[in-house]
Structures are given as C-alpha cells and as structure tokens.
Amino acid sequence: xxxxxxxxxxxxxxxxxxxxxxxxxxxxxxxxxxxxxxxxxxxxxxxxxxxxxxxxxxxxxxxxxxxxxxxxxxxxxxxxxxxxxxxxxxxxxxxxxxxxxxxxxxxxxxxxxxxxxxxxxxxxxxxxxxxxxxxxxxxxxxxxxxxxxxxxxxxxxxxxxxxxxxxxxxxxxxxxxxxxxxxxxxxxxxxxxxxxxxxxxxxxxxxxxxxxxxxxxxxxxxxxxxxxxxxxxxxxxxxxxxxxxxx
Numbered sequence: 001x002x003x004x005x006x007x008x009x010x011x012x013x014x015x016x017x018x019x020x021x022x023x024x025x026x027x028x029x030x031x032x033x034x035x036x037x038x039x040x041x042x043x044x045x046x047x048x049x050x051x052x053x054x055x056x057x058x059x060x061x062x063x064x065x066x067x068x069x070x071x072x073x074x075x076x077x078x079x080x081x082x083x084x085x086x087x088x089x090x091x092x093x094x095x096x097x098x099x100x101x102x103x104x105x106x107x108x109x110x111x112x113x114x115x116x117x118x119x120x121x122x123x124x125x126x127x128x129x130x131x132x133x134x135x136x137x138x139x140x141x142x143x144x145x146x147x148x149x150x151x152x153x154x155x156x157x158x159x160x161x162x163x164x165x166x167x168x169x170x171x172x173x174x175x176x177x178x179x180x181x182x183x184x185x186x187x188x189x190x191x192x193x194x195x196x197x198x199x200x201x202x203x204x205x206x207x208x209x210x211x212x213x214x215x216x217x218x219x220x221x222x223x224x225x226x227x228x229x230x231x232x233x234x235x236x237x238x239x240x241x242x243x244x245x246x247x
C-alpha cells in the first residue's frame with residue numbers, strides 16, 4: 001500500500017507545536033510493510049485541506065489526515081474531507097449519544113472544572129461525519145475520527161491519534177521488506193555504492209549520516225525479501241560495515 005499523510009494545523013506551521021504525528025504514522029506504516037510516499041502540513045483552511053485530500057485520494061491507496069477535529073470554529077478538517085469526496089456532512093446519532101454521555105461523566109467526575117469552565121459543547125458539530133463514513137472513536141479522546149473511501153481521519157493530539165490508528169492498523173499491512181546496514185563510511189563517499197545498488201537490484205536505498213559516535217546507515221527496502229537480502233549482501237562486500245549500535 002502506498003500512503004500519504006496530511007497533518008493539519010496553523011500551530012504546526014507557526015512552529016508552536018512539534019509535528020510528531022507524521023513521523024509516528026510513517027514509522028508505524030513502514031513497520032507494517034506499507035510505504036509513505038508523501039507528507040504535507042497544511043493550515044486550518046477548509047479549501048486547502050480539501051484540495052490536497054482530493055488530489056491524494058486519487059493518487060494513493062490511502063490518505064491519513066490528522067488534526068482539526070473537535071467542533072470548534074477552527075476545526076474544519078471533517079468538513080474539508082467531505083468536500084474533497086463530494087459528500088454531505090451528516091450527524092451520526094450514535095456518536096452524538098457517545099459524546100453526550102462522555103460529557104456527562106466528565107461533569108460528574110470533575111464538578112469543579114465543569115463549573116469553572118462552563119463547558120458549552122457543540123455535540124452536533126463534533127459528531128458530524130461525511131455521509132457513509134465509518135466512525136472511529138476511543139476512550140483516549142473526544143471527537144470521533146472516521147474512515148471514508150480511502151481516507152482516514154484522526155485527531156491531532158498524539159495520544160488520541162495513536163489510539164485511533166490502532167483501530168485501523170491492520171489496513172496497512174503490506175509486503176514491503178526493509179533491512180538496515182550500518183557503516184562508518186562518510187555519506188559523501190557512498191555515491192558509487194548507491195549507484196551500484198540501483199543498477200543491480202530492484203530495491204530502494206535510503207542513506208542516513210552518522211552523528212557523533214553513532215555510525216551512518218543504509219536502509220534497503222523492497223517488496224521481494226530475497227532481492228533485499230541480495231542487495232544487502234552486495235553492499236556488505238563493497239563497504240566497511242559495523243554492528244547496529246546499542247539502543
């Protein structure tokens with residue numbers, strides 16, 4: 001599966017929040033044998049989000065969108081996804097009931113906070129999803145995400161996003177295989193080896209420079225395990241290699 005990731009939020013573009021979601025999702029998808037082909041961060045802008053979701057839903061097997069859920073005025077992701085897929089936004093009554101119950105339990109368990117902040121929640125907005133979407137909800141967060149066509153919509157808070165991804169993680173199981181070769185060879189001297197791998201094997205190779213006492217590494221990826229093994233074996237005849245560093 002070839003996937004693309006869109007992270008949404010003005011705070012990400014302003015540098016106020018570190019974008020850990022994209023890196024976490026990319027690693028989880030790669031670990032399951034699928035591949036991330038694009039990563040993009042966009043503002044809380046409904047037309048901009050819709051434009052890229054529409055384009056990438058047509059170009060890739062899956063699009064993962066994270067951020068901009070919740071029902072406040074700047075939470076426009078769900079509306080944008082509906083626009084991108086030419087679907088109406090409709091109220092999911094089951095999700096609305098879940099949110100009402102969640103809010104009631106919170107008020108009972110935290111009466112001082114409920115009184116202090118005078119919570120005024122828009123249940124209808126938070127529980128509205130693109131028509132035909134499958135809702136995704138967890139105990140870790142508030143507003144539901146969803147799966148609609150090949151688009152997966154998650155919240156932006158990392159803990160909530162990670163819990164929701166677990167609900168659909170099996171969808172990203174693929175046949176990509178990866179192996180890593182560690183080497184003290186400077187990255188600038190790797191050109192002939194990288195070119196040689198490209199000429200001989202049907203694999204992709206990523207080069208990552210070392211830092212301090214940590215050696216550099218080459219990550220060899222492909223869909224044929226034997227081809228990957230052969231490429232690694234060839235690299236090991238061409239380069240000085242070392243054992244993987246201790247974690």
